[in-house]
Amino acid sequence: MGTPFLLIFLISFLLLCSLSFQTTVDNQSHFFTLMKHSLSGKSLSRWDVFIPGEKPYCNYTGISCNDEGYVIKVDVSGWSLSGQFPANVCNYLPKLHILRLSHNDLRGSFPVGISNCSLLEELNMTSSSITGTLPDLSPMKSLRILDLSYNLFTGDFPMSVTNLTNLEWLNFIENACFNSWQLPDDFSRLTKLRTLILSTCMVHGRIPASIGNMTSLVDLELSGNFLVGQIPPEIGKLKNLRQLELYYNQLEGEIPNELGNLTQLIDLDISVNRLTGTIPESLCKLPNLRVLQLYNNSLTGEIPSAVGNSTTLNILSLYDNFLTGKVPSNLGESSELVALDLSENRLSGSFPPNVCKGGKLLYFLVLQNLFTGGLPESYGKCTSLLRFRVSYNRLEGSIPEDILGLPHISILDLGFNCFSGAIAKTIGNAKNLSELFIQNNRISGVIPPQISQASNLVKIDLSNNLLSGAIPQEIGNLWKLNLLLLQGNKLRSSIPKSLSSLKSLNLLDLSNNLLTGSIPESICGLLPNSINFSNNHLSGPVPPSLIKGGLVESLSGNPGLCLSVYLNSSDSKFPLCPQIYTRKKLNYYWVIGTSGIVVIVGTVLFLKRLLSKERELMEQDELSRLSFSHVQNFHIISFDEREIVESLVDKNIVGHGGSGTVYRIELSSGETVAVKKLWSRKTKDPTSEDQLIQDKELKTEVETLGSIRHKNIVKLYCYLSSSNLNLLVYEYMPKGNLWEALHRGRSLLDWPTRHRIALEVAQGLAYLHHDLLPPIVHRDIKSTNILLNADYQPKVADFGVAKVLLARGSKDSSTTVIAGTYGYMAPEYAYSSKATVKCDVYSFGVVLMELVTGKQPIEAEFGENKNIIYWVSSKVETKQGAVEVLDKRLLGLFKEEMIQVLRISIRCTCKAPSLRPTMNEVVQLLVEADPCRSSNKIKQSSYLIKTKNDA
Missing domain, CATH: 3.80.10.10 (Ribonuclease Inhibitor)
Structure with missing residues (x-):
């Protein structure tokens, strides 16, 4: 059985x-x-x-x-x-x-x-x-x-991750939408953890001392958060640690000496904090350390001498501190340095002579210090160098020929020192050089023609030196050049006609030299956005286009210049050219010889009537000008002020702004302009607060738009002012503003067009933030201040509240007047009154959300006291995810690309300014999200910068 x-x-x-x-x-x-x-x-x-x-x-x-x-x-x-x-x-x-x-x-x-x-x-x-x-x-x-x-x-x-006691790797980097939280003590339960990456995760509070019990840790990254207090010395117990990153926090106090116990450490970055005290000698003795970055703190004292003995160090970045004393003379002798940045300190003495002995140095950045002596000849052998910046020091002597001819150098910045001697012909060997700055030195001799062989040059600044001789004709071969500053030298001869071939030229300053001859007519076809020929010995007729372009001031101090009578100008800065009368006299004699006495009399009468008529027109023009006490031109455009005034009628009104009425005016020349007639708020008391604010905003807009040039920033043609009338004449943008195009437009903007608008606006803002010195914060970025031309090319407008930051960035950016628009305003600006570039980034993020969602920043469906940022963040929590917030009118096209831009907008509108990307980074992210690219995947990398944007 x-x-x-x-x-x-x-x-x-x-x-x-x-x-x-x-x-x-x-x-x-x-x-x-x-x-x-x-x-x-x-x-x-x-x-x-x-x-x-x-x-x-x-x-x-x-x-x-x-x-x-x-x-x-x-x-x-x-x-x-x-x-x-x-x-x-x-x-x-x-x-x-x-x-x-x-x-x-x-x-x-x-x-x-x-x-x-x-x-x-x-x-x-x-x-x-x-x-x-x-x-x-x-x-x-x-x-x-x-x-x-x-x-x-x-x-x-x-926090449930603390129960996963078998964890060896934990990575939450760049999840900046978490609620604020703190590292609990019981994180130390994860004793097997080798990698802990919590960067950009909204971590607040202190680093718990118990972290020292996580002795298996090899990689500890807590950067881009809001950590406060001191760095716990208990971190020194993590004997296996190879990478420690605490940058972009609010840590304070001194760097613990105990970090010198981390003998396995390879990478240490605690930059952009509030650290004080000296750099511990023990750090510089770490036997395996390759990267040491302590920049943007408040460290004092000298650089420890032990750093010069390191055999492993590749990157040393200590810029923007208060370090003093000399740099160890043996720095770089025993290690293969790749990057050295000691800028913006108070370091003195001479440069270490063998800093590039390892043959791999790419960046040598020591600007804004107190260094003295000359440039070591050995630096000319640093053929790997890409950037060499030593400006704003007290350096002297000649510039070694080999340094000028480094084959891979991209930026050579020697300005604001006491260098003497000549510019060597070896400059022609710098085939990769894009920016050459030697301004404000004592450089003499001639500008070598070989400079034209450095064919990638984009910027040349040799101003305020002792250069003599002629401006080489060969400079005209530098077709990429957009900046040429030679003012304040002793240059002679005439202005070379070859400059007219520099089609990319944006800034040209030849003022305060000894230039002679006439102004070439051909150069006027180029007309850079900023031009200055003042205080030379130029002579002959002024090309009419320079006068029409409002560039009279740029020609002052040239007694030999004169005006053609045919110019129909009453400008009193220059006399009429005598050759005009000579030519007419020759014409007179020619008529005598060919037509007899009757024709002579008729011709004389005709000439008299002609001259009389021209004088009459000049007088009328002068009377017209007298109605405006101030006229300032910034771009070439031909119009009569009376024509503008007579066209300020209701039928030409196209809009009303916070500062005035905007008119669309068609000129007799065929051009169309937009004229902003500012609201009149004149009071009996010119010192009243309202009047002062109005005058300040007007001055800001005029000075800002008059001085900057970019294809995505609206052009201000001129400014006209009288006792009771202020007019700003702009280029006309026929498609109105972005708000109208998105929310009231007859035709729907497709996604490629919206993306292009976003990218070009970002490029304009990046120009304001990164390409100007000092940078400019717009402070009122919104869709109504983004204008569109006939091809939907966007241009940023309305700079009435713009703020120019001081020379050292945004450290002193406070203002007493809150500017901006509700729905677009960064939260920290509303309560701190501090305008920074990150305020513009936030506002631009709101504009991106408008482009992606088709919604306005404030709508009833968002709920009471809620905005588009709240709405987006609440919607992306649903099962439908980010797709639900996309503009339904676009029929589901380009979903992936739109979600990429949505992610960029969320980064831009982070509550914490330090977690927002820069506009340069936004531009790069938008380029990578281009719907027209074959591959549109955004490269996933942290937008926190670990190296200085030294360009």
């Missing part, structure tokens, strides 16, 4: 196992069917190939099974998949150990069910566009690797 019973039991058991395994096979097969239905992407076609067998999925690309046929790994990272990942993955794949979904576009919130995968050892979902809140992660007890970086998680940080 026993044997048959046992046999029946075994057969039943095997049958049940077979059925169970068949169920597992069916479940696993069904899961991959679900994946194909819920996700889209060309890469999934790899699974469409017929594979024989009962478990074909085990042979799919990216899939691995164990010997029993259970799926243990799913790796579809970088497949450019979009859609929602199937829920309850581990119900279908019960033995799953590795799940890699990174670099995809998985819409919606964290996939339901993943947190129940108790056998999962690795979960990588970096850069997958996941939104919403995170669930309790505690059930994933087996996890060793958890990477949820570069997503858009909101709500509270998942």
